[in-house]
Amino acid sequence: MSTALHRLARVRWYLVVGIVALVAINGFPFYWMALTSVKPGTELFSYPPTFFTTAPDFGGFQRLFETTNFLTYARNSLIIATGATVVSVAVSALAAYGLTRFPFPGSRAFSTAILYAYTFAPIVIVVPLYGMFREAGLINSHLGMILAYASFGVPFSLWLLQPFFRAIPAELEEAAFVDGANRVKSAWYVVFPQAVPGLIAVAVFTFLLAWEDYLFARVLITQDDLKTLPIALHDLYNASLQDWPLLMAAAVLINLPVLIAFLFVQKYLVAGWGAGAIK
Numbered sequence: 001m002s003t004a005l006h007r008l009a010r011v012r013w014y015l016v017v018g019i020v021a022l023v024a025i026n027g028f029p030f031y032w033m034a035l036t037s038v039k040p041g042t043e044l045f046s047y048p049p050t051f052f053t054t055a056p057d058f059g060g061f062q063r064l065f066e067t068t069n070f071l072t073y074a075r076n077s078l079i080i081a082t083g084a085t086v087v088s089v090a091v092s093a094l095a096a097y098g099l100t101r102f103p104f105p106g107s108r109a110f111s112t113a114i115l116y117a118y119t120f121a122p123i124v125i126v127v128p129l130y131g132m133f134r135e136a137g138l139i140n141s142h143l144g145m146i147l148a149y150a151s152f153g154v155p156f157s158l159w160l161l162q163p164f165f166r167a168i169p170a171e172l173e174e175a176a177f178v179d180g181a182n183r184v185k186s187a188w189y190v191v192f193p194q195a196v197p198g199l200i201a202v203a204v205f206t207f208l209l210a211w212e213d214y215l216f217a218r219v220l221i222t223q224d225d226l227k228t229l230p231i232a233l234h235d236l237y238n239a240s241l242q243d244w245p246l247l248m249a250a251a252v253l254i255n256l257p258v259l260i261a262f263l264f265v266q267k268y269l270v271a272g273w274g275a276g277a278i279k
Contacts, residue, residue: 030255037061037248044244060245061253070250072225073232079142080228081210084149088206089199091150092157097187099158100165101173111162118155122215125152130219140223148220149210157202164198165191200265208258229254 036044038056064070099107129148130139138144168191176186192199214230221227227235233250 033248033251033255037245037252039245041245057245060243060247060249063243063246064249064253067246068232068236068250069224070232070253073227073229074253076142076226077211077228077230080145080149081207083142083146084153084210085203085207087146087150088153088157089203092154092161092202093192093195093199095154095158096161096165097191100162101170111159114155115159116155118152118159122152122213126215126219129216133220139220140226142226144220145210145217145228148216149206149213152216153202153206153209157206160202160205161195161198164195168194204261204265207261211258 035051035053037060038058039050039053040055040057043050043053099111129151133139133144133148136144138147172190172194173186176190181189212230213228214234217228217231218234221231229250233247233254236250237247
């Protein structure tokens with residue numbers, strides 16, 4: 001018994017060390033980014049490098065807001081990411097509900113074929129997408145960006161949501177029908193609330209896809225007042241003569257909303273992605 005307990009304690013120790021090492025390796029770049037954003041100029045290139053600062057300087061943040069259109073870029077990113085999320089969740093939820101409640105011969109093969117669309121690299125579809133959007137007048141528009149991200153996010157979202165809807169007993173809807181509810185009300189008040197973890201998971205996935213994307217935004221947006229944050233950060237790097245505190249301040253503010261959102265919805269993400277993988 002003592003040997004088994006000793007082995008268990010050793011496994012736990014290795015597990016803790018591994019988790020700490022993983023967090024440190026993945027978290028250090030973010031820590032260094034935040035530290036650089038508030039380092040005074042005299043410490044930026046000091047050798048040996050300093051891992052702390054006793055005199056934080058927020059001049060990078062001040063220059064970011066005073067000399068750039070950062071708030072405009074942030075607004076564009078928020079509008080596009082939110083719009084793409086709403087469209088993607090709505091389309092994928094309705095499609096997943098229809099495929100699971102009204103199956104037809106080949107419906108599972110159809111679902112798998114849709115998922116294959118997600119396996120194509122974005123660079124493969126961005127050129128034909130640009131041609132289509134140019135003909136439709138959607139270049140340099142929020143709507144065009146929303147549709148681009150939604151079209152890329154729906155296949156994966158649909159694949160992830162279907163197991164949730166299959167797991168919801170049809171008897172729940174039948175009971176709602178007995179109480180006088182129609183198909184729309186039963187779906188809205190009975191089925192969709194049961195699939196909330198999955199809906200949140202696909203919402204976060206689509207939002208991050210749109211918030212952090214560079215390729216589609218670079219190709220489909222050319223006007224400065226319509227640029228998103230990733231494009232703005234790249235252009236700041238080219239134009240700022242390597243003002244590292246300003247660049248790192250922008251990077252911190254770009255990643256901060258994502259971190260905050262993740263902290264609030266992480267339990268839903270674990271439930272959603274875990275259930276989607278198991279089912």
